[in-house]
Structures are given as C-alpha cells and as structure tokens.
Amino acid sequence: MSVxxxxxxxxxxxxxxxxxxxxxxxxxxxxxxxxxxxxVEKYPVLSQVSPGEIAARLPAHPPEQGERSADFSKNMLxxxxxxxxxxxxxxxxxxxxxYFPAPTTGPSVLGDMLSAGxxxxxxxxxxxxxxxxxxxxxxxxxxxxxxxxxxxxxxxxGGGVIQDSASSAALVAVVAALHRASGGQVRxxxxxxxxxxxxxxxxxxxxxxxxxxxxVGSAQLRVIEVDDKLRMRTDKLAEAIAAxxxxxxxxxxxxxxxxxxxxxxxxxxxxxxxxxxxNNIWLHIDAAYAGAAALCPELRDSHDGVELADSYCTDGHxxxxxxxxxxxxxxxxxxxxxxxxxxxxxxLRNTATESDAVIDYRDWHAPLGRRFRSxxxxxxxxxxxxxxxxxHVRSGVALAEYFAGLVEADDRxxxxxxxxxxxxxxxxxGEDAANEELLSTLNAAGELYLTHTRVxxxxxxxxxxxxxxxxxxxVTAAWATIQAAV
Amino acid sequence: MSVxxxxxxxxxxxxxxxxxxxxxxxxxxxxxxxxxxxxVEKYPVLSQVSPGEIAARLPAHPPEQGERSADFSKNMLxxxxxxxxxxxxxxxxxxxxxYFPAPTTGPSVLGDMLSAGxxxxxxxxxxxxxxxxxxxxxxxxxxxxxxxxxxxxxxxxGGGVIQDSASSAALVAVVAALHRASGGQVRxxxxxxxxxxxxxxxxxxxxxxxxxxxxVGSAQLRVIEVDDKLRMRTDKLAEAIAAxxxxxxxxxxxxxxxxxxxxxxxxxxxxxxxxxxxNNIWLHIDAAYAGAAALCPELRDSHDGVELADSYCTDGHxxxxxxxxxxxxxxxxxxxxxxxxxxxxxxLRNTATESDAVIDYRDWHAPLGRRFRSxxxxxxxxxxxxxxxxxHVRSGVALAEYFAGLVEADDRxxxxxxxxxxxxxxxxxGEDAANEELLSTLNAAGELYLTHTRVxxxxxxxxxxxxxxxxxxxVTAAWATIQAAV
Numbered sequence: 001m002s003v004x005x006x007x008x009x010x011x012x013x014x015x016x017x018x019x020x021x022x023x024x025x026x027x028x029x030x031x032x033x034x035x036x037x038x039x040v041e042k043y044p045v046l047s048q049v050s051p052g053e054i055a056a057r058l059p060a061h062p063p064e065q066g067e068r069s070a071d072f073s074k075n076m077l078x079x080x081x082x083x084x085x086x087x088x089x090x091x092x093x094x095x096x097x098x099y100f101p102a103p104t105t106g107p108s109v110l111g112d113m114l115s116a117g118x119x120x121x122x123x124x125x126x127x128x129x130x131x132x133x134x135x136x137x138x139x140x141x142x143x144x145x146x147x148x149x150x151x152x153x154x155x156x157x158g159g160g161v162i163q164d165s166a167s168s169a170a171l172v173a174v175v176a177a178l179h180r181a182s183g184g185q186v187r188x189x190x191x192x193x194x195x196x197x198x199x200x201x202x203x204x205x206x207x208x209x210x211x212x213x214x215x216v217g218s219a220q221l222r223v224i225e226v227d228d229k230l231r232m233r234t235d236k237l238a239e240a241i242a243a244x245x246x247x248x249x250x251x252x253x254x255x256x257x258x259x260x261x262x263x264x265x266x267x268x269x270x271x272x273x274x275x276x277x278x279n280n281i282w283l284h285i286d287a288a289y290a291g292a293a294a295l296c297p298e299l300r301d302s303h304d305g306v307e308l309a310d311s312y313c314t315d316g317h318x319x320x321x322x323x324x325x326x327x328x329x330x331x332x333x334x335x336x337x338x339x340x341x342x343x344x345x346x347x348l349r350n351t352a353t354e355s356d357a358v359i360d361y362r363d364w365h366a367p368l369g370r371r372f373r374s375x376x377x378x379x380x381x382x383x384x385x386x387x388x389x390x391x392h393v394r395s396g397v398a399l400a401e402y403f404a405g406l407v408e409a410d411d412r413x414x415x416x417x418x419x420x421x422x423x424x425x426x427x428x429x430g431e432d433a434a435n436e437e438l439l440s441t442l443n444a445a446g447e448l449y450l451t452h453t454r455v456x457x458x459x460x461x462x463x464x465x466x467x468x469x470x471x472x473x474x475v476t477a478a479w480a481t482i483q484a485a486v
Numbered sequence: 487m488s489v490x491x492x493x494x495x496x497x498x499x500x501x502x503x504x505x506x507x508x509x510x511x512x513x514x515x516x517x518x519x520x521x522x523x524x525x526v527e528k529y530p531v532l533s534q535v536s537p538g539e540i541a542a543r544l545p546a547h548p549p550e551q552g553e554r555s556a557d558f559s560k561n562m563l564x565x566x567x568x569x570x571x572x573x574x575x576x577x578x579x580x581x582x583x584x585y586f587p588a589p590t591t592g593p594s595v596l597g598d599m600l601s602a603g604x605x606x607x608x609x610x611x612x613x614x615x616x617x618x619x620x621x622x623x624x625x626x627x628x629x630x631x632x633x634x635x636x637x638x639x640x641x642x643x644g645g646g647v648i649q650d651s652a653s654s655a656a657l658v659a660v661v662a663a664l665h666r667a668s669g670g671q672v673r674x675x676x677x678x679x680x681x682x683x684x685x686x687x688x689x690x691x692x693x694x695x696x697x698x699x700x701x702v703g704s705a706q707l708r709v710i711e712v713d714d715k716l717r718m719r720t721d722k723l724a725e726a727i728a729a730x731x732x733x734x735x736x737x738x739x740x741x742x743x744x745x746x747x748x749x750x751x752x753x754x755x756x757x758x759x760x761x762x763x764x765n766n767i768w769l770h771i772d773a774a775y776a777g778a779a780a781l782c783p784e785l786r787d788s789h790d791g792v793e794l795a796d797s798y799c800t801d802g803h804x805x806x807x808x809x810x811x812x813x814x815x816x817x818x819x820x821x822x823x824x825x826x827x828x829x830x831x832x833x834l835r836n837t838a839t840e841s842d843a844v845i846d847y848r849d850w851h852a853p854l855g856r857r858f859r860s861x862x863x864x865x866x867x868x869x870x871x872x873x874x875x876x877x878h879v880r881s882g883v884a885l886a887e888y889f890a891g892l893v894e895a896d897d898r899x900x901x902x903x904x905x906x907x908x909x910x911x912x913x914x915x916g917e918d919a920a921n922e923e924l925l926s927t928l929n930a931a932g933e934l935y936l937t938h939t940r941v942x943x944x945x946x947x948x949x950x951x952x953x954x955x956x957x958x959x960x961v962t963a964a965w966a967t968i969q970a971a972v
Contacts, residue, residue: 014877014881014954014957015869015870015873015874015877015878016591016592016878016954016955017591017592017593017869018592019520019521019523019524019592020520020524021592022516022519022520022523022592022595022596023516023517023520025592025596026513026516026519026520026592026595026596026599027512027513027516029516029596029599029600029603030508030509030512030513030515030516030599031509032600032603033508033512033599033600033603034505034506034508034509034512035505036603036604037505037508037603038505038506047614047615047616049615049616051611051615051838051841051843051844052619052843053615053619054615054616054619054620055619055620055622055623058619058620058623061627061630062627062628062630062631062867062871062872063867063868063871063872064871064872064873065871065873066868066869066870066871066873066874067868067869067871068869068870068874072593072868072869073596075868076596076865076868080600083616084616084620085616086616087614087615087616087617087619087620088604088606088614088615088616088617089606089612089613089614089615090606091604091605091606091607091613091614092604092605098613099607099613099833102605102607102855103605104602104603104604104605105502105503106502106503106504106505106507106508106511106512107503107558108602109508109512109599109602109603110508110511110512110515110559110562112598112599112602113512113515113516113519113595113598113599113602114515114518114519114566116590116594116595116598116599116809117515117518117519117522117523117590117595118522118574118577118578118590119577119578119588119589119590119809119810120574120575120576120577121577121585121588121810125537126575127575127577127584127585128533128573128574128575128577129533129535129537129539129540129573129574129575130533130535130540130569130570130571130572130573130574131573131574133538133539133540133541133544133573134540134541134544134570134573136541137541137544141547141548142548144547144548145548164650164853164855165852165853165854165855166854167852167853167854167855168852168853171699171852175698175699178701186698186701186703187698187703187704188703188704188705189679189703189705190677190678190679190701190702190703190705190706191676191677191678191701191703192676192677192678192679192701192703193675193676193678204831205829205830205831205834205854206829206854208829209827209829209852210852212661212672212673212826212827212829213657213661213699213700213826213827213852214699214700214701215664215672215676215677215678215700215701215702216676216701217672217673217674217675217676217677217678218673218674219674219675219676220676261831261833262831262832262833317855323602323605323857324605324607324855324856324857325853325855325857340698340699341695341698341699343691343692343694343695343698344691345690345691345747345748346748346938346939346940347585347747347748347937347938347939347948348691352537355537357537357538358537366651366653366654366657366695366696366699366852367650367651367653367654367811368651368652368653368691368692369588369650369651369653369803369810369811370810371809371810371811379562381548381549382549382552382553382558382561382562383501383503383552383553383554383558384501384552384554385548385549385550385551385552385553386548386549386550387501387550387551387552388501388552388554391500391501392501392502395500451833452832452833453832453833454832462833468500468502469502471500
C-alpha cells in the first residue's frame with residue numbers, strides 16, 4: 001500500500017500549548033484569581049470608565065504572530081490588570097448590592113475548570129454518559145435540598161436539567177406549554193395567534209422576551225395587576241382567563257414568581273396553581289433568585305403550592321453559590337419538553353437513544369452542545385453540604401434584617417416593601433429626584449454599588465445582599481456611606 | 487441610633503472557601519487537567535458504560551455536612567477518576583474522529599478560568615464595560631481574520647456577539663428575520679403562519695428546531711433538494727420562493743450552509759444571496775464547523791458570496807481551538823436583532839443604555855445573563871496568532887487528505903464525497919450492514935471513535951479530524967485499526 005505523493009504540505013510545527021506549559025500557566029492564573037479575590041476591596045465596585053475607553057486600549061487588529069512563550073500568562077495577566085480591570089464592575093466585591101449578586105465561589109470555579117479541562121459534550125447520553133448522569137443525579141439532589149415535589153425527580157415523568165439562565169428557562173417553558181396546549185400542533189403549524197400567556201406587572205422581562213421569541217406575540221400576553229404586596233391578583237387572573245376562553249382563545253401558560261426581581265414579592269402560587277389545573281394551563285414558576293430560600297425549612301413557606309407547577313427554575317448563579325451559567329430547571333412533564341424540541345437527524349442517531357433508556361439533554365433546551373456544568377454544582381454541594389448552603393442563605397436574610405433595622409432607625413428613610421429574603425427596598429422619604437441623586441452619588445464614589453427600581457411608581461433603592469464575602473461589618477460601613485451621602 | 491434587638495441569629499461561621507484555600511485546590515485541579523491531557527490516550531475513546539451505571543455509583547442523597555477540608559480537591563478528583571472517567575467519552579483524545587471534534591486548548595481554558603474567577607455579568611455595558619468592549623473588539627478581530635465583510639464589524643450597522651451555540655444562533659436568526667419581514671409586527675402579533683423559511687435536506691437539525699421554537703411551524707419550512715454534490719439546488723429554491731409568494735406567504739429566511747454536518751458540503755452562497763436580495767429575504771449562513779477554513783486564503787473560496795448574508799455564524803468550539811461555549815455570530819443588521827429582542831424594565835435602566843453610545847449584548851440573544859466569554863477567545867488569538875490558527879486548520883486539511891489517500895489505496899473502501907476540509911466520508915463498498923458492523927466493532931474496541939451519516943441513503947462513516955493532539959501517526963494508526971476490523 002502506498003499513499004503516493006500526498007504529504008502534509010503546509011503543516012508547520014504544532015502551535016498547541018503542551019500539558020506542561022498549561023500546568024505552569026494554570027498555576028499562574030489560579031494565583032491571579034486568588035489574589036484578585038483577596039484584594040477585590042481595593043477596587044471601586046462600579047467601573048468608572050466611559051463608553052469606548054476599554055476598546056480603545058486594545059489593538060485595532062489581531063496579531064499575526066502568536067505569543068507562544070513562557071511569559072504568555074504573565075503578559076495576559078498584565079493586560080488584564082492594566083486594560084481590563086478598570087472596565088470591570090466587581091460582582092465579587094463584598095460591597096456589591098446591585099441587581100441580585102451573582103457569586104463565584106472557590107468550589108464552583110474548581111468544578112468549572114474541570115468542565116473546561118475535560119472538554120466533553122453532553123448533547124446526547126452517548127456523547128459522554130457521565131455528563132448526563134451526574135447532572136441527573138445532582139439535579140435530583142437539588143430537588144431534595146429544596147423540598148421540591150417528587151414529580152420533579154428523574155424517577156418520575158419529570159426531571160431536572162441545567163439551563164444557561166432563567167430567561168432561557170422561560171423560553172423553554174413557553175414552548176413546552178404551547179406544545180401541550182395545542183396537542184402537539186404548534187411545532188408543525190406555528191403559534192398562530194390563538195394562545196395566551198399570563199404574567200403580572202412585576203414578572204421579569206424575560207417572560208415577555210420569551211413570548212416574543214416563541215412567536216406568541218406580546219398582544220397575547222396578559223399582564224395582570226398586583227395587590228398592595230406586589231403579588232399577582234388571582235381574581236384578575238381568573239377574569240382574564242375566563243375572558244380569553246370566552247373569546248375562543250386558548251390560555252397556555254401562567255408564569256408565577258417566587259421573589260420578583262424588583263422587590264422579591266411572592267405570588268400566591270397555590271391559588272394560581274389551582275386556577276391553572278382547573279383550566280389545563282401550564283404553570284411555570286420563576287424563582288430565579290429566591291429558590292435558594294427553600295433550602296431552609298423556616299423559609300420554605302415561600303414555596304407553598306409549588307407542587308402544582310409544571311415547571312420551576314432557580315438560578316445556581318444567584319443565591320446558590322455557583323458561577324454563571326447554572327439555571328436549575330425542573331419540569332413534571334418532560335414529555336412536553338421533548339415533544340416540542342426533539343429533532344433527530346441521522347448523524348445523531350445511536351443505540352442508546354433508540355433504546356429509550358437514557359436522557360438526551362439536547363432535547364431539553366435550545367442549544368445542541370452542552371458543557372459538563374453539573375461538575376460545578378456537584379463541587380458546591382460537596383464543599384458546603386446542605387448545612388453550609390443554608391448558612392449562606394440565613395446569613396443573607398439576617399444581614400438584610402440588620403440593614404433594614406439600620407434604615408428604620410433613621411427617620412429620613414423608609415422601607416418600601418417587606419424584606420423576607422436578602423433584598424431590602426428603601427428610599428429617602430419625599431421626592432424621587434433626591435433618591436436618584438443619592439444613587440448616582442453613591443455609585444460614582446465606588447465604595448458600594450446599588451441599583452434601583454420603581455415601587456408603585458416611586459423611585460426606590462435596592463440593597464441586595466448575597467456576595468459570599470459580605471459581612472456585618474461591610475453592611476455597617478455601607479449604611480454609614482449611604483447616610484453620609486444624603 | 488440603635489438597631490434594637492435585631493441580631494444575626496442563625497448565622498454560623500462563614501462556610502466559604504478562602505482565597506488561600508482556592509489557591510491550593512486550584513493548583514491541584516490544574517495539575518489534574520495537565521495530567522489528564524498528557525495521559526488521555528490511556529483511556530478508551532468512547533465510554534463503554536451502560537445506562538445508569540454512573541448514576542448508580544453516586545450517593546442517592548445530597549450530603550448534609552460539607553467536605554470543607556484541605557483534602558477537598560483530592561477527594562473530588564479521586565471520585566472524578568473512579569466514578570466519572572469511566573463514563574467519559576474523551577473528546578480531547580487524539581483518536582476522536584466523531585461528530586466534529588470540539589477541542590479544549592490550554593490558552594482557551596486559561597481564559598475560561600479568568601472568566602469564572604472574575605465572575606462578572608455582561609448583560610448590559612454598564613454591568614461591566616470591559617466584558618462588552620473586549621467582546622466587541624475580539625469579534626471585530628475575528629471578522630478580520632476570517633475575511634468577513636465590513637458590514638459585520640461593530641463600526642457598521644452590524645456587529646458580532648458570542649452566542650452559546652450555532653443552534654441558538656439559528657434561533658436568533660429566525661427571530662430577527664421574522665422581525666424584519668413583518669416590519670416589526672411579529673413581536674406583537676406572533677408568527678401567525680404566514681412566514682416561510684428555506685433550508686436544504688442537508689441543513690443542520692438546529693434550524694428545524696429553531697423554526698419550531700419561534701412559532702413558525704415546520705409546515706412553513708421548505709426543505710429544498712440538493713444536487714449531486716449535496717449542495718442546495720438554487721433552481722428549486724427559486725421555485726419554492728415564487729410558489730410561496732404566489733400563495734400569499736412571506737418568505738422570511740434562507741439558511742445556507744458552509745460545511746454541512748453530514749459531509750461538509752458548501753451551498754452556493756452567492757446565487758442564494760442574490761435570490762435573497764431580489765426577494766428581500768434574510769440570509770443566515772451556518773458555517774459552524776467550516777468557518778475556520780476562511781482563516782486561510784487558499785480555502786476562502788468556500789466563503790464566496792458571504793457578503794450577501796444578513797447573519798453568519800461559526801463555532802469557536804469546533805475548529806477554532808476554543809472550548810465550549812463560543813459560537814461566533816455576526817449580523818449586518820443589528821437593529822433587527824435588537825428590535826426583536828429588546829425589552830427594558832425599570833430595574834435594568836441606566837444612563838449608558840439611554841445614551842445610546844454602548845452595546846447591551848443582552849438584546850442580541852435569549853439569555854439575559856452572560857459570562858465574560860471573550861476572554862477565552864482573546865487568549866486563543868494571542869497564543870496562536872493568525873499564523874498559529876491557520877496552521878491548525880491546514881494540519882486538519884492535510885491530515886484529511888492523507889487519510890483519504892489511505893482509503894483510496896484500499897479497494898475494499900470508497901470515498902463517498904469531496905473532502906475539501908478536515909472530514910472524510912468513506913465506506914466499505916457494498917451493503918450498509920457491513921458498514922454498520924464495522925463502526926460498531928471499531929467503537930466498542932475503544933481505540934478510536936467514529937460516527938456515521940447517510941449519503942444519498944447509503945450508510946457512511948465519517949472521519950472528522952480536529953482534535954489538537956491528532957498527528958499523522960495517529961491517523962496512520964487509526965487507518966490500520968480500521969483495516970484490521972473489516
């Protein structure tokens with residue numbers, strides 16, 4: 001046998017980083033991360049750069065020659081320090097109280113590193129069985145830790161899967177709900193304008209985005225009023241459902257929220273769930289932030305009625321100590337998901353899939369490819385244990401209670417809503433303008449970072465606790481800074 | 487001022503991993519990854535476990551107590567070795583020729599680690615300006631490296647963004663196309679059954695999935711025949727468009743492929759693009775695998791006509807040396823994307839967004855949250871440089887040519903299609919059954935891993951080269967194994 005004149009023309013020496021080179025650079029990068037975490041308080045929390053400032057400091061064109069030397073990581077990290085860090089808003093800073101904190105923790109990063117290092121694809125069970133089976137087991141653990149219904153376990157007709165975000169989880173819920181409501185017709189015939197979706201005025205914007213993306217159309221989205229506690233009004237929901245049915249429309253989905261983004265209000269899930277069951281409507285629960293509260297028995301009443309939901313999600317990357325991306329999504333009806341999303345071309349056929357004895361997670365979300373994300377959740381659960389995870393949640397709740405006490409003791413301020421979790425919504429009594437100015441002054445100074453919302457129209461500051469490094473001393477200092485800025 | 491009786495009841499000592507603990511565990515994990523890469527050839531490429539085998543070796547319940555000790559990483563890694571690795575199909579093994587290889591490389595993992603360590607959210611420019619600006623700059627670099635049109639640069643009406651996968655990119659393309667075709671009506675009124683989408687019989691299944699998810703419905707998907715080279719037939723495409731228009735439907739989107747998943751066929755993009763322009767149809771190009779070929783001038787004719795496309799994507803995590811997830815997506819019409827996807831609630835409002843001087847990438851895809859993914863692409867580009875990235879692509883093409891020569895020299899086999907990139911489709915002459923048996927025998931033995939497709943109905947083996955560690959010696963050995971298994 002001869003291969004004739006074919007040669008490897010054009011092939012130069014391998015330009016790849018060797019395992020030994022990676023070992024050296026990897027240690028350097030780990031040291032940088034440890035130093036960054038240890039020293040994060042020296043940076044202003046909120047980046048103070050202007051638009052275009054960071055981009056302008058990067059080369060206009062990509063390099064022709066590679067930087068393949070022993071100094072590679074040193075040079076990368078020098079640029080990270082000099083060019084990138086001024087443009088970073090430090091989400092891991094203990095004085096980060098904006099949005100909801102999105103912690104990265106040591107055990108999570110270790111799991112994430114292993115996921116990157118293994119570099120496996122979990123699109124099918126067959127493409128790396130452990131990637132699927134560890135995820136299934138860890139998600140069953142999460143259902144147990146959160147006291148979620150048996151119908152969400154892999155041993156039932158449901159199961160759990162890691163999505164990238166609560167936004168993507170909402171999209172999947174919309175698609176599954178349409179599939180079930182249409183008896184499987186939507187995937188062939190399209191959304192066709194006859195399905196309706198229900199949220200409240202306080203529901204996260206991702207649901208409207210999902211409704212738009214899924215071709216339902218925002219005209220079919222019913223945005224239900226809230227009560228004085230900012231909870232969906234179930235009387236109004238019942239009216240809207242009845243009106244739509246009378247008009248010949250098909251109510252497909254209600255999204256209830258446990259812990260709204262604006263104020264952490266909790267919708268009356270049990271009543272909503274009963275309405276959904278009576279009307280054969282898919283109920284999705286967005287507990288992106290407050291799901292973690294269900295770790296603690298004393299906070300679990302926030303989840304009353306959750307067994308009536310067809311799907312549920314909470315973010316590992318919000319209050320659950322796991323770095324982005326890690327949305328923990330459960331459904332009690334995996335057949336609806338798979339029915340809506342599965343397409344099986346020849347090049348993905350395999351014996352395991354055809355045996356029907358395995359889960360192929362590619363059919364549970366939009367992406368085909370998927371990394372081994374359960375490693376980081378596994379690592380977090382092992383490091384903390386249930387007791388450690390609960391301690392973190394309790395710390396957030398207690399610090400919020402402490403902060404609220406500080407606010408209440410100063411007559412210039414008012415607490416705007418209940419604060420059963422780790423967010424406190426507060427404001428200066430009086431005009432919005434003073435509050436806007438206060439927020440702007442605080443964030444420009446860089447000692448802490450807060451964001452705002454509007455509650456019943458009033459401009460309100462949000463103090464969201466959750467960064468692992470935040471202690472009582474940080475909260476005390478933050479309050480002193482706020483008081484001094486008035 | 488007094489805070490009264492409020493105390494931090496229920497708060498135990500901090501259960502978090504300290505930076506110094508992370509430093510030690512991080513080094514251990516880096517060493518494990520380096521050792522894994524150096525020794526990956528000792529494992530069977532394809533995992534040989536049965537369904538349920540891995541899950542059964544994990545504890546049934548989550549731990550109550552955490553494992554917060556100096557042995558944490560040692561214990562995690564022991565379980566990884568003993569429990570997880572038997573269930574891993576080793577995508578980084580040099581004898582992995584299945585699907586398209588999805589490499590993880592040293593510089594990419596370093597960038598990924600930094601992304602995890604910084605733990606910033608790039609949903610808005612304001613939430614970490616560098617996360618947005620580095621991505622914008624690096625995507626401009628990628629457009630330059632791939633010779634893509636100026637309309638894809640951030641300085642035009644278009645721009646680039648990292649999506650998680652080509653599947654999600656397809657979904658975004660469908661949604662943007664519907665938005666433009668409907669004059670912005672779809673997001674309000676829904677997809678409503680009057681829009682049509684065009685692919686070929688060889689287009690990736692993700693497009694059908696996206697069409698279903700976006701509420702278009704697969705009945706509105708026109709699957710166009712291919713020619714003898716498995717390229718979309720433009721005469722049939724023109725006929726289908728004309729027929730739909732005559733029927734009062736609105737052709738919204740054509741998806742053309744550069745490098746199909748099955749055989750790496752290249753659709754006639756220029757003719758398709760001209761048809762799209764004449765009919766005001768969005769053209770999306772899926773170059774998930776073969777986009778990398780455009781790095782090399784001598785392979786760039788595969789991209790002829792790409793300037794006629796409204797959107798384009800290629801996967802950093804396929805032939806571009808970057809670990810998942812990193813789909814490189816460009817559009818020449820970012821207004822359509824943003825128009826379709828943007829929803830701005832009060833809690834996301836900020837001065838920078840309102841100034842219109844910044845990019846908020848949350849409006850470019852389904853998820854709101856997003857990690858700092860451009861760090862890994864930046865790191866890859868710096869390590870390899872343009873010349874190093876080209877060398878990797880050329881190595882794949884040359885090895886495929888070498889492998890094809892080996893196949894051609896053995897009369898029992900035939901090459902089934904052209905092999906202009908790094909995939910060779912081949913089969914034993916004769917019956918499908920013999921080919922199915924050959925594949926099954928090879929994969930069970932564990933020395934290499936191949937997958938299959940069907941070409942014009944015939945069961946065909948795919949030999950996809952792309953793992954960074956694959957050398958000519960590996961290909962020689964693989965061919966000897968294949969010959970011996972017949």
